[in-house]
Amino acid sequence: MRRRRRQFLAVGVTVVIGVMMFAATYDSYRNLEVSYQRTYDRLAFADMTITGGDESLAASLAAIPGVRAVTVRHTADLPVTIGAATLRGRFIGMPTDEQPDVDKIQVQRGSYLLSGGANEAIAEDHIANTYGLQIGDPLTVAVGQKQKFTITGVAVSAEYLWPAPSTQESFIDPKQFGVFFVDEELLKQLPQSVAVRQTLVLYDKGVVTKDVDAAVRAAATRAGATNILTRADQPSNKALQLDVDMFAQMAIAFPILFLTAAGMAVYVLLTRIVFAQRSIIGTLRASGMSARALRRHYLGYGLRVGTVGAIVGVILGVAFGAWMTGLYTRTLDIPDTIVRIRPITMFIGLTFGIVMGAVSAWIPARAAYRIPPAEAMRGITPSTSGGESLMERILPRVSRLPVRTRMTLRGIGRAKRRSLTTVLGVVLALILIVAAGEMLVTTNHLIAKQFKEITLQDASVIVDKPVDKELLAAIDAVPGVAGAEQVAGFDVSITRDGTTFATTLQGFEDNTQMHGWTNPSGALPPSGMLAAKLLKDRLGLSPGDRITISIPAQDVSIELELVGFVDEPLGTPLYARHDVIAKALREAGVDDPETVMAEPTVATVMTRFDPAAGRTATLAALKNIPGVVYVEDSRTLFNVIKEEFSLFDTFIGIMFIFGSVMAFSLMFNTISVNVAERSTEFATLKASGISDRTIAWMIVGENLLLTAAGIIPGIVLGVWISGLLMATFNSDAFNFELTTRPLTLLLAAVSILVIALLSLIPGIRSIKRLDIAAVVRERSV
Incomplete structure (x- = not known):
């Protein structure tokens, strides 16, 4: 292990990160659960409201x-x-x-x-x-x-x-x-x-x-x-549970990716060690060493790196989990912060590392004791299949390329397992990098979509008297205001198949400029209502259903036909035209629905501003209108949401960094093993007069081709897993529908290529230091 300490160190770092992520996220998840529960128990938090x-x-x-x-x-x-x-x-x-x-x-x-x-x-x-x-x-x-x-x-x-x-x-x-x-x-x-x-x-x-x-x-x-x-x-509990769910998802999915990558790196490294020590293995087997002892020896490599990495990962993870729990509860002013050291966390973390090391080392260890002593003592690795590469057979013109180019192509097929592990490593790294990028893009896109395409008002004016034409005219006359509309808002509930769902019913003007509509027609229907798409699955609603809507504040229930669904990132509201709601209220027995809908407990005046106007001055002028109680600035709410998602963005950034580290570690190991395995070949090329630069370009070409082969499946799987992860965060408050941007995928592909090039540097340097005489002596031993 000392001779290949860099490779084993790279594997160990990957194990440490994987186990640390598990311990930190699992402990954070459990700590937050018990912290919330302690507060709920002490304050007798209602089970039903x-x-x-x-x-x-x-x-x-x-x-x-x-x-x-x-x-x-x-x-x-x-x-x-x-x-x-x-x-x-x-x-x-x-x-x-x-x-x-x-x-x-x-x-x-x-x-x-x-x-x-x-x-x-x-x-x-x-x-x-x-x-x-x-x-x-x-x-x-x-x-x-x-x-x-x-x-x-x-x-x-x-x-x-x-x-x-x-x-x-x-x-x-x-x-x-x-x-x-x-x-x-x-x-x-x-x-x-x-x-x-x-x-x-x-x-x-x-x-x-x-x-x-x-x-x-x-x-x-x-x-x-x-x-x-x-x-x-309950709104507060549900919002907090989203973060708990995020930690729970991270505690399983991402450590598995890291430990799988570490296992692949151990497998590649130990396979190289076994091949390099064939002569020694043959001598030991001929001298009477049992197959069990030999298997135990090579299993020990994987077990040691897995165990040591797991121990360090558990220690760092438990400490990091305690720090994250404290940071989170302090940020949100949670009164109870409970941090526990859980034996189950340590046990599972250590088990992850040990099992990973044992499983990844099993195949090379088995290969070691199955080598016939006579064959092993010859010290020559059995030749793999040669001949034309797959690309040469598919595209005959490739066979006309220069010899060094064809050698690069044929090198990929000569060691199929090594090539496959490189491609799989690229795929695993890209899954993490793409998932991080897609989740970050999705959250930012959905927030921007809500406030640029759907919530179009610049401000909502809350008043303490009924909204009438005079008040609307006064608000519309404020310098900087480009339009003002009365909007009705009711707190309502829908009961369907024994399930009661609380939401809001909003009434807009026919041709409102305050809200954008995502239904196929792009407008409010002349009759009936629109509902958030999430209610389709939550309550089993379908277009054409007659929905009974209870309005507690007015002690009345109305009935509206569901015409279609809207796809909005935030909330699950119901929408209808102002006159449609008024008609439904009148049919339910309300004598003067227009007056009810103008009451200050129901009515809000939404406004849009002239882009050239001073926003601060316009807001101040609105607040000075008689009857105006306060003004809600939509831009402020946008900034609040962006700030609240900053913690989520931080975790996504950590995922991206860890994914890059994992990619570098795996590719560094694979390339180092590649160079070590082919040292005789490279020494022969050097002795034949081939320059170090030419050999380096052959290595770069081979590994960039393998990296490129893993990009498309890595991106496809990364996008698919991103969609699954985002779907787990859907709730009454959020609709996380994955947003994919070509630029994000392009940047992920470029990132993995850059990481591949960086991981090639140590291997290329080793070519320059290759001692031809020493390689020949090793081969002759």
Whole structure:
């Protein structure tokens, strides 16, 4: 091993990276799961959240076996002013003096709500950090008339570890949304259209969740619930679970690629060692060494490199996993960070390395003891088949090329196993490089598509009075505004085959300029509605279905025909024309649907800006219009989403670097073995007067041809695996449909060629140092 320490070191590095990736990602995945679970257990995070239902629902749920606690509360989304900024505030009702049985909060600063307190509010941690809120700071809340609240505490909530307002809003500008906890009695006084009644259910430990879910769902449906949300579908938990799933995927797929590459490198290296030591093997066999001892000796090479690499990989991986867990929980302000050293991680990591070493060394070790002693002692490797190369047989004109070119082509076929391992190494490396590139391109493309082709408005104006023609005219008259439209937005739910799905229903003008449509016609249909494509599989919807849509805030259900689907990266909303929704509401018994759809709790004014106008000045002018509460800037939301995906991009970048290291390691080993195996041939060529440069070009040509042979299958498999990986991240919030760009694939191919050229440098240098006399002496021994 000392004589080939560089080759074994390259193999060892690949093993270390593979095992380290497994240990780090698996431990991060498990650490995040138990960290979240610790927080959920401490704060009694609801297993089921039910919106609506009659007064008897809580008692019915409490009687279900497996239900430990039930809490009833109200929530309301209201404009709130903090200093000079006005934003959407979510106010959650809490009992005074003591925490609720379900969905408690962890007060980090200040105190909990006290009975008799005058409009006290506890700020959730994210909004408190965003605005630097301190104990005693005032809030102004628009509830009919403006009311003053005082911040008495800052708390963490299991519901908002990730501050997602709903399943359709996994990302939001942190300056435009905040959660506050107030006295439940205050929210009870608000009308049903403002404050929504929710029933929270917590299960006993150890129950069969699926069975209790079914019983709770049935009871809620009988009581007239308008939305039923499991813990798995809760917006914050679902968003966090996407990252857990990412670590889980990485913990299996990518280490297997690295360890497969390391196994191939060990196989190639040991095969060369066995061939080089044929004379010694023959002598030992003739002297009585048993086949078992010989097999054990060569297996030891693979076992040693696999074991040492696995030990180092496990140590680094466990440490890296702990660091990643801490970084992640600190970044997201998760209150509990649990880092555990898991024996199972060490065992599996070591097993990966040892099994890889043993399996990859088995074939060369078996070949060593199966060589007949008399043949082995002759010291000459049996010749492989010669003759014309495959390319010469397919294209006869190739046989007219110069001799050195034909030697390059024939060298590929002379050692088929070595050539095949080189091609497979290129394929494995490209899978990782292409997967990294495609996933990065896909996320960036989908975000750009959402905000450049679909979400076309520059800003959404939120008001505190009904939207009428005068208000629209005032907004449209602001310098820099190129258009303004009233858009209706309802929080709704669809129940189909016993499954209730919460989403939003948005109503646009017939020829809206605020939204781009991805259905075949490129426009809203004159009747019926459009739905997100993900709902096709989620609820089994098909065009032509009559869908019943429940609108809890208006205590009404409407029916619309599904006309088609839209393919949008973010969210799973429903869309219809403004007049279509108004007609459906009227048919459902609403006397004046136009008035309902103009109410500030429903209506938003979307605007587009003149590209030549100053964006900051236009936004400021919109905020100064009487009746405007706050303005949501679409560009800010775009930047927020880009920033949130930066952690994902970092992991993709690490994958690309590791893939490049793997490619270099494998190709360096293969080329080094190639040069060592053919040292006699190269020495003969040098002795015949062939220059070092010519021999170097022959080596470069042969290995670039092998690299090129692996590019197309590597790219094809890389794209396919990328699609599978992206599909695992699909949810109610995201539709990750793989985006493939020719430039990305071209760059991947160029990258692998560059890596191949770099890995050739040590082998080419060894040609210059080749001692002809020493090679002849070795051959004669």
